[in-house]
Amino acid sequence: MAKAIPKIGSRKKVRIGLRRNARFSLRKSARRITKGVIHVQASFNNTIITVTDPQGRVVFWSYAGTCGFKSSRKASPYAGQRTAVDAIRTVGLQRAEVMVKGAGSGRDAALRAIAKSGVRLSCIRDVTPMPHNGCRPPKKRRL
Numbered sequence: 001m002a003k004a005i006p007k008i009g010s011r012k013k014v015r016i017g018l019r020r021n022a023r024f025s026l027r028k029s030a031r032r033i034t035k036g037v038i039h040v041q042a043s044f045n046n047t048i049i050t051v052t053d054p055q056g057r058v059v060f061w062s063y064a065g066t067c068g069f070k071s072s073r074k075a076s077p078y079a080g081q082r083t084a085v086d087a088i089r090t091v092g093l094q095r096a097e098v099m100v101k102g103a104g105s106g107r108d109a110a111l112r113a114i115a116k117s118g119v120r121l122s123c124i125r126d127v128t129p130m131p132h133n134g135c136r137p138p139k140k141r142r143l
Contacts, residue, residue: 002057005031031059034094038114040084042104044141047080049087049110051096062087064106080106084113098124 036059039050048063064074067082083106096119100107115121131137 002055005033005053005057005059032092033059034092035096036091036093037097037099038084038087038093038119039099040080040101040107040110040114042080042100042102042107042110044075044104046074047083047104047106047110049083051087051091051093060087060091062090075105077105077109080104080110081113084110085117088114088117088119093119095120095122097122099127100124101127101129103128 033051033053035054037052037054037056039048039052041048041050046064048061050061051059053059062083064079064083067079067086069076069079069082073079096114098111098114098121100111111124
């Protein structure tokens with residue numbers, strides 16, 4: 001079984017099963033890691049940033065809705081930028097790989113914000129799923 005990442009600032013050990021449905025802490029007290037992978041998922045409606053450690057365990061996630069954006073503003077490039085800055089500042093990364101998925105407008109803005117934040121990027125990979133002539137795609141978007 002995978003070893004748990006220790007939380008910084010957590011003093012109290014809670015036995016599993018005692019407080020099953022209770023919230024233990026605020027969401028913003030994330031675990032601090034120095035090396036990790038940043039997943040940017042940019043859809044037409046939202047931008048989701050997930051920070052994982054090198055083994056793939058999720059450390060922190062953020063999306064445009066948690067940063068205070070609602071409805072169509074969640075899909076804007078500015079929302080993607082703010083979401084990326086929020087995720088990186090909370091975790092405190094120093095080195096990272098970036099996996100970019102999707103074709104939304106927040107994709108490039110999030111990538112620029114990650115590059116400006118001072119994190120050393122080892123690689124930027126596009127993992128957008130591409131069909132090899134599989135199912136028929138949905139109709140084109142009308143703007």
